[in-house]
Amino acid sequence: MAPHSEGGRDGGPGRPGTAAAEPLSDRGRWRALAVCLVAGFMTLLDVSIVNVALPSVRVALDAPEADLQWVLSGYALAFGLFLIPAGRIGDARGRRVVFMTGLALFVLASAACGAAQSSLWLVAARALQGLAAGLISPQISALIQQMFTGAERGRAFGMLGSVIGMSTAVGPLLGGLLIHAAGPQEGWRWVFYVNVPLGIVCLVLARRLLPDTPSARRIPLRSLDPVGVLLLGTGVLALLLPFVQAQQWHGPEKWLLLVLSAALLTAFVAWERRQSARGASPVVDLALFHERGYWLGCALILLYFGGFTSIFFISALYLQAGLHLSALLAGLAITPFAVGSGVAATIGGRLVTRFGRRLVAVGLVMVATGLGATALAVHLAPGRSAAWAMTGPLLLAGLGSGLVIAPNQTLALSRVPVRSAGSAGGTLQTGQRVGSAVGIAAVGAVFFARLADDGWATAYDHGLLVSLAFVLGSLLLALGDLRAGARESRTQPT
DSSP, X not given: OOOOOOOOBTTBOOOTTOTXXXXXXXXXXXXXXXXXXXXXXXXXXXXXXXXGGHHHHHHHHTOOHHHHHHHHXXXXXXXXXXXXXXXHHHHHHOHHXXXXXXXXXXXXXXXXXXXXXXXXXXXXXXXXXXXXXXXHHHHHHHHHHHHOOHHHHHHHHHHHHHXXXXXXXXXXXXXXXXXXXHOTTTHHHHHHHTHHXXXXXXXHHHHHHSOOOTTOOOOOGGGGOHHHHHHHHHHHHHHHHHHHTTTTOOSGGGGHHHHHHHHHHHHHXXXXXXXXXXXXXXXXXXXXXXXXXXXXHHHHHHHHHHHHHHHXXXXXXXXXXXXXXXXXXXXXXXXXXXXXXXXHHHHHHHHHHHHTHHHHHHHHHHHHHHHHHHHHHHHHSOTTHHHHHTHHHHXXXXXXXXXXXXXXXXXXXXXXXXXXXXXXXHHHXXXXXXXXXXXXXXXXXXXXXXXXXHOXXXXXXXXXXXXXXXXXXXXXXXXXXXXHHHHHHHHSOO
């Protein structure tokens, strides 16, 4: 199949804005994809790998609980806030240069995290690390849009889906291995230092292998819609903050931020419509949401990530604090989900062009069944045996997850113009971050409420049921899309 590349020479850097740049060869495109996937793995791994390091960080830096929460939340907030603006900047200024800038910043921030001498230092470095991750992530989906078409694009997104599923699920295992190898006192630093050599190698390869963006050009700052970026960033921040800080901010006044968020996001939509009417370039092309496949994909993945990422949050707590397993053993118990997700995502990427949204619906049914079976296994198995009883159901849930994330991304972006791929991918991934924050807060609230009265096993069961509710919500959207598609097929003239 002919490559769908906007430019770049295989093995050479080229120049941003060079419309006559030669397309990448088949080999060059897959090598460029490998660089993107390694960078994506690092940024997503740092969402989950830090969980098992927090007990060591608390002792080493004498960190209060609020600072420990911000070690996680600061990364997630900065990551989510910069996804859409970074996608827009990549579309306008060049995806390769934004990718490399983010990767260099990520390496420096990781080194700063590992060298932290206080909890405040670590919180600030983690926020910078999240900003860098937000710069990198939307360029990956945009580069896939740029380099591949048709079935090959599905395969590429399938590989990206494997990375998303595995990086989230194997984070606790890799963190446990690093802490076990380097010792509990200093092992937590290597959770961050491991990014440095890998990131440097990835940076060198990115300069050689990634294609340019021929449509990129030097444009004034006002063309990047700074007002839209500010309204969107503050609106998302006001939306996420009360959920991220749900355990630390006990008063009900935090929910007033949701009203502020609604006002800011309404103003953002009005501003973007004005930008489009004036012929200016908005940070988000609202016309994208006229396409049912795109807005439905964004809504579906928001709900799914609300259930998906919260599984690992409460599983790590239950296995380590409830069953008193080591970080390494807790990571091993969750690994079947990662294995299943990685295997199924590759398969899903190959099948999505044939089965479409039906494949996503089947995956969601598998995830829901796996979560229900996990809750049942924990309820029936006594003591530590519950950890091993979980592995089979988690494997089933992981296999289902692999059929959801990558195929949904492929379907959502299938009709998005390549020139808008960065901002469209950033919007889609912002839904993932928002869903993760809301899901962890909702599941965590139920988990901790039941823990005080009923113990670890019952708390874990109830937390899983909330995760299951998010997954069932995304399944309803998928089924609604299938029904709407069937109606359209019946009404089309033969």
